[in-house]
Amino acid sequence: MSHIVNVVVAGLGGQGAIKASDILADAACRAGHDVKKAEIHGMSQRGGSVTSDVRYGKKVLSPMVPHGEADFLVVLSPDQVEVQRPVLRPHGILIGPDFVDENELPNKRSLNVALLGALSHHLDIPEAIWMEAVHAALPKRLHEVNDRAFRMGREKAAATPRHHR
Amino acid sequence: MQRQLMSGDEAVAFAAVDAGVALGTGYPGTPSTEILETFAEAGGHAQWAPNEKVAFEVGLGAAFAGARVLVTMKHVGVNVAADPLFTSAYTGVSGAFVLVAADDPGMSSSQNEQDSRRYAVAAGIPMIEPSNSQEAYDFLQAALSLSERFKLPVMLRMTTRVCHSKTLMERRPPLPAAPAPHFVRDIAGRVMVPGYARPAHKRLRERLAEILKENEASPLNAEHPGDGKLGIVTNGIAYKHVLEAAPQASVLRIATIHPFPVERVRAFAKSVERCMIIEEGDPVFFEQARAAGIPVENKPEMFRFGELSVERVRRIVAGDVSPEPPPPRATPPRLCDACPYHPVYDTLRRLDCIVAGDIGCYTLGVMEPYRAMDSCVAMGASIGVGLGLRHVLPEAEARRVVSIIGDSTFVHTGVNGLIEMIYNPPATGHVLIVLDNGTTAMTGQQEHPGTGRSLDHDAAGKFSIEGFARACGVDQVDIVDPVADPKGFEELLKNRLASNDLSVVVARKPCILAAADIRGWDKQIAEKAACGGGCPT
Numbered sequence: 037m038s039h040i041v042n043v044v045v046a047g048l049g050g051q052g053a054i055k056a057s058d059i060l061a062d063a064a065c066r067a068g069h070d071v072k073k074a075e076i077h078g079m080s081q082r083g084g085s086v087t088s089d090v091r092y093g094k095k096v097l098s099p100m101v102p103h104g105e106a107d108f109l110v111v112l113s114p115d116q117v118e119v120q121r122p123v124l125r126p127h128g129i130l131i132g133p134d135f136v137d138e139n140e141l142p143n144k145r146s147l148n149v150a151l152l153g154a155l156s157h158h159l160d161i162p163e164a165i166w167m168e169a170v171h172a173a174l175p176k177r178l179h180e181v182n183d184r185a186f187r188m189g190r191e192k193a194a195a196t197p198r199h200h201r
Numbered sequence: 202m203q204r205q206l207m208s209g210d211e212a213v214a215f216a217a218v219d220a221g222v223a224l225g226t227g228y229p230g231t232p233s234t235e236i237l238e239t240f241a242e243a244g245g246h247a248q249w250a251p252n253e254k255v256a257f258e259v260g261l262g263a264a265f266a267g268a269r270v271l272v273t274m275k276h277v278g279v280n281v282a283a284d285p286l287f288t289s290a291y292t293g294v295s296g297a298f299v300l301v302a303a304d305d306p307g308m309s310s311s312q313n314e315q316d317s318r319r320y321a322v323a324a325g326i327p328m329i330e331p332s333n334s335q336e337a338y339d340f341l342q343a344a345l346s347l348s349e350r351f352k353l354p355v356m357l358r359m360t361t362r363v364c365h366s367k368t369l370m371e372r373r374p375p376l377p378a379a380p381a382p383h384f385v386r387d388i389a390g391r392v393m394v395p396g397y398a399r400p401a402h403k404r405l406r407e408r409l410a411e412i413l414k415e416n417e418a419s420p421l422n423a424e425h426p427g428d429g430k431l432g433i434v435t436n437g438i439a440y441k442h443v444l445e446a447a448p449q450a451s452v453l454r455i456a457t458i459h460p461f462p463v464e465r466v467r468a469f470a471k472s473v474e475r476c477m478i479i480e481e482g483d484p485v486f487f488e489q490a491r492a493a494g495i496p497v498e499n500k501p502e503m504f505r506f507g508e509l510s511v512e513r514v515r516r517i518v519a520g521d522v523s524p525e526p527p528p529p530r531a532t533p534p535r536l537c538d539a540c541p542y543h544p545v546y547d548t549l550r551r552l553d554c555i556v557a558g559d560i561g562c563y564t565l566g567v568m569e570p571y572r573a574m575d576s577c578v579a580m581g582a583s584i585g586v587g588l589g590l591r592h593v594l595p596e597a598e599a600r601r602v603v604s605i606i607g608d609s610t611f612v613h614t615g616v617n618g619l620i621e622m623i624y625n626p627p628a629t630g631h632v633l634i635v636l637d638n639g640t641t642a643m644t645g646q647q648e649h650p651g652t653g654r655s656l657d658h659d660a661a662g663k664f665s666i667e668g669f670a671r672a673c674g675v676d677q678v679d680i681v682d683p684v685a686d687p688k689g690f691e692e693l694l695k696n697r698l699a700s701n702d703l704s705v706v707v708a709r710k711p712c713i714l715a716a717a718d719i720r721g722w723d724k725q726i727a728e729k730a731a732c733g734g735g736c737p738t
């Protein structure tokens with residue numbers, strides 16, 4: 037099978053994990069990839085844990101990232117980092133909630149988009165497409181804050197050596 | 202048409218719009234809920250029924266009249282609708298009738314993981330099953346056309362992963378419109394007294410035999426050639442896992458679940474050295490293939506539980522039955538911090554009540570710190586179970602028994618329990634608490650008859666919980682706000698538990714997640730009423 041990029045986004049209900057994976061899936065789709073996205077969100081509104089799998093590439097079969105085969109793990113909640121770490125493949129990249137300084141965020145609720153920005157540094161999707169996807173997913177009044185959050189994450193990732201875990 | 206990322210639920214909704222479905226009805230339930238919500242947003246006529254049986258019957262009536270109809274529910278909802286389901290296979294329909302049954306293997310948000318394929322076999326209802334959003338779209342339309350051609354209800358089986366996964370799909374040009382509904386009398390076909398039902402059963406079997414012939418050659422059942430050594434027969438989402446996990450295998454994917462194309466499977470099994478059936482859930486294909494004498498292997502019993510995945514399919518193929526790594530520990534959901542249910546459960550815990558519970562957000566009262574629920578079986582069961590406990594427990598224990606139910610659940614099937622309560626009252630009386638938070642919170646805040654608003658939040662007739670209880674002749678009907686007056690609530694409950702009266706306590710306070718929306722909808726309705734409905738939109 038041709039190369040598939042596997043991303044798992046994890047968090048607690050209300051943190052925007054699903055929104056982040058929606059944006060990622062949309063960006064991959066806009067970039068011309070086959071995309072599948074799977075999540076369990078039955079009781080997420082009640083503060084339970086949420087994980088969302090996004091897979092893209094030439095042709096994606098199963099929508100679920102096989103355990104231990106995620107290339108990237110994006111985690112929004114500190115208590116989910118260790119719980120979810122086993123989904124990563126060896127040398128897979130973890131982008132945890134402390135990757136950006138929460139206090140520097142224009143708005144704490146845009147942590148999800150800031151971590152997407154960090155993720156975007158590692159993926160071959162053009163920045164302009166990312167911005168289209170971010171804007172398509174959010175109401176206009178939130179565009180500016182989230183643009184800033186996205187750039188913050190992206191620049192931080194560019195400035196961080198690849199082995200950061 | 203452009204390719205879009207859509208969930209299976211959304212795909213079904215758009216397929217229904219493009220097929221000219223005249224009516225969509227159902228009852229909320231994960232993972233099926235978004236189908237009707239999306240159908241309504243896309244301009245379809247969608248309504249929530251009080252429960253799945255009623256939804257099914259409303260849909261059936263519309264299909265008797267010649268309309269194209271979509272009815273949606275989760276797997277356990279089919280249990281509620283099972284009575285009309287079985288006999289609708291005898292009556293058939295004039296238009297097209299598709300029932301979407303959304304199964305939840307792995308129970309991400311359900312009380313059991315029953316396999317709806319069994320219903321298709323048991324009731325004699327043709328069933329098709331998609332494996333991604335494009336198929337959800339195409340197969341809904343295929344199901345409608347099958348229903349229209351054979352004049353039978355058809356089931357579309359989905360599972361959580363197909364309902365909620367987003368995959369790329371494209372809409373097709375709209376289907377030609379159905380003839381306008383009109384009534385054609387058909388007493389022998391529609392009135393299932395024994396004299397008409399006996400030939401109707403034979404008619405059903407004949408139609409199923411014809412559909413079986415089609416299914417044996419159906420293009421919906423895809424075959425992927427492999428190296429001829431291992432052959433895998435599969436269905437639904439497992440099909441995608443199989444293609445990824447066993448790229449060298451020959452694969453036969455069966456989408457026409459019922460009637461099961463057994464000769465196709467026989468021929469396929471012959472073409473390979475070794476043939477396995479890899480299906481999520483119950484061994485439905487396996488049993489049918491074996492009964493037909495086809496040498497197929499079943500998955501090991503441990504894989505019957507939960508969802509399948511690429512790695513589980515790899516294990517099945519390798520015959521690996523060693524213990525699986527535990528899944529990441531999920532953080533369980535809990536009542537929202539400001540949920541109005543807190544004071545109720547706090548009281549129940551402090552009074553050491555025996556709580557016959559029910560299904561909804563309020564089931565979370567079973568979690569710490571309350572642990573204040575002693576049973577949860579099926580929607581509406583709290584009342585019957587509470588009464589049963591009261592009938593046989595020694596008096597001191599019987600007096601501690603409380604039934605607790607949500608507003609949507611009360612309307613769904615709680616009303617029947619309340620009728621039982623006044624008809625066969627326990628010697629110690631009984632106490633029913635209805636948690637009226639003004640919404641169906643658990644499944645994402647849908648309307649129900651008790652809210653007085655329709656699926657799209659417009660004004661509708663309003664079912665009164667207390668009015669119904671009073672009309673039933675319940676001795677004591679109280680309405681309380683447990684948040685504003687927790688002490689008062691506790692005193693009242695103590696009082697009612699000590700008496701031999703039948704008591705209904707409606708604990709009324711809007712869900713904090715829904716309260717702002719509810720105010721907004723009510724405001725819109727009031728504004729519309731103020732200008733006599735003639736206001737510019």
Ligand SMILES: Cc1ncc(C[n+]2csc(CCOP(=O)(O)OP(=O)(O)O)c2C)c(N)n1
Nearest residue numbers: 230560561562563607608609610641642643
């Ligand atoms: C037969 C059946 N249909 C649907 C469901 C899905 N479901 C679970 S709880 C619930 C309703 C909950 O609403 P309510 O009783 O108002 O309680 P709340 O969640 O608001 O506390 C529904 C629809 C189910 N479990 N069983």
